[in-house]
Structure formats: structure tokens, C-alpha cells
Amino acid sequence: MRPTGDDVAGLIARSSPAIRRRDAETLTALMQEITGREPHTWGTIIGFGSVHYRYPTGTEGDSGVLSFAPRKAATTIYLFDGVDAHADDLASLGPHTTGVGCLYIKDLEQIDAKVLTRILKRSLAWVEAGGTEQVQLTVTG
Incomplete structure (x- = not known):
């Protein structure tokens, strides 16, 4: 998949129900802070940075570092490193x-923000370290 270049704010504004819009705004700010990267759309996904992935099966592609x-x-x-x-x-x-x-989160306000931040930071560190032999990752942006 490649970044589509669609407007991130527009994607968020079109999200429903309203709780998804609220949570998307919060997650956009959080992931931008954690990654230090600007958000981009990848179809209906909001991603930060870019990583190329390759599985032992030969399947490969591109995605956001966090998304x-x-x-x-x-x-x-x-989460590239899995749940x-x-x-x-x-x-x-x-x-x-x-x-x-x-x-999958239905209401971000019911989630412990510190725990979610820790999960996202650990997942980002795993991606930036290149993944594993099972999932080879190359951060490209």
C-alpha cells in the first residue's frame, strides 16, 4: 500500500460515529508526538512514517510505522509486533x-492513556529495530 495523499483532517471528519472522530483526533496527536512524523492517509488508514515489510512467505508491502x-x-x-x-x-x-x-478500541476515553502510550512506543521501537527474521522491516520515512 502507498500513501494516498488524501487529507487527514477530511478522513477524520468523514469518520462515524462521532466518537471515532474524537478518538481519531486524539490518536493522531498521540502518534505524531510518539513518532515525530506527520500523519498521512493510506486509503482509510492514518499512518505515520513509512516502513517496508517482508514476510518469509514472500509477501511484502509498505505501511505506516504506526497507524x-x-x-x-x-x-x-x-501493531507490527503483534498483540x-x-x-x-x-x-x-x-x-x-x-x-x-x-x-480494537471502541472508546479511547475508557482506555488507560499511559498504558496505550507504552504499547505504541514499544511497538515503534520494535519496528525501528527492523523487526525479526519472521517479519523484516525497513523504515523508509
Whole structure:
């Protein structure tokens, strides 16, 4: 995937319900502070920086170093290092659900902000370190 160049504020404004817009504004500011990078749209995803990934299967592509999507059902936060790497923190995060590499949050105000910040910083450090043999990452921006 490549950055689409769409307006980040426009993507946030089109998000619904209203709680997704509020949470998207908060996450945009938080991820920008953590990464030191400007937000860009990757379709309906808001990403910060750029990383090229490659799996042992040969699958490869590009994505934001940290990214999230304000989906209707919940905000999706993408974690390259997977949710298992954050099991201890997830236990004290607050109401959420997970997928293999996704964290789903319905209301950011019910989440412990310090715990979420710690998860995002640790995930960013993992990406910037290049991932693992299973997931090879090269930060490009």
C-alpha cells in the first residue's frame, strides 16, 4: 500500500460515529508526538512514517510505522509486533478486543492513556529495530 495523499483532517471528519472522530483526533496527536512524523492517509488508514515489510512467505508491502483506522465498529490500531508482545499491558489497558496484529478500541476515553502510550512506543521501537527474521522491516520515512 502507498500513501494516498488524501487529507487527514477530511478522513477524520468523514469518520462515524462521532466518537471515532474524537478518538481519531486524539490518536493522531498521540502518534505524531510518539513518532515525530506527520500523519498521512493510506486509503482509510492514518499512518505515520513509512516502513517496508517482508514476510518469509514472500509477501511484502509498505505501511505506516504506526497507524490506525477510525472504523465504524471500533478504532483499529495496527501493531507490527503483534498483540502478544503486549499481553501484560493489554491486561490493564481497559476495554478492548484484539486480532493477531490489531487492537480494537471502541472508546479511547475508557482506555488507560499511559498504558496505550507504552504499547505504541514499544511497538515503534520494535519496528525501528527492523523487526525479526519472521517479519523484516525497513523504515523508509
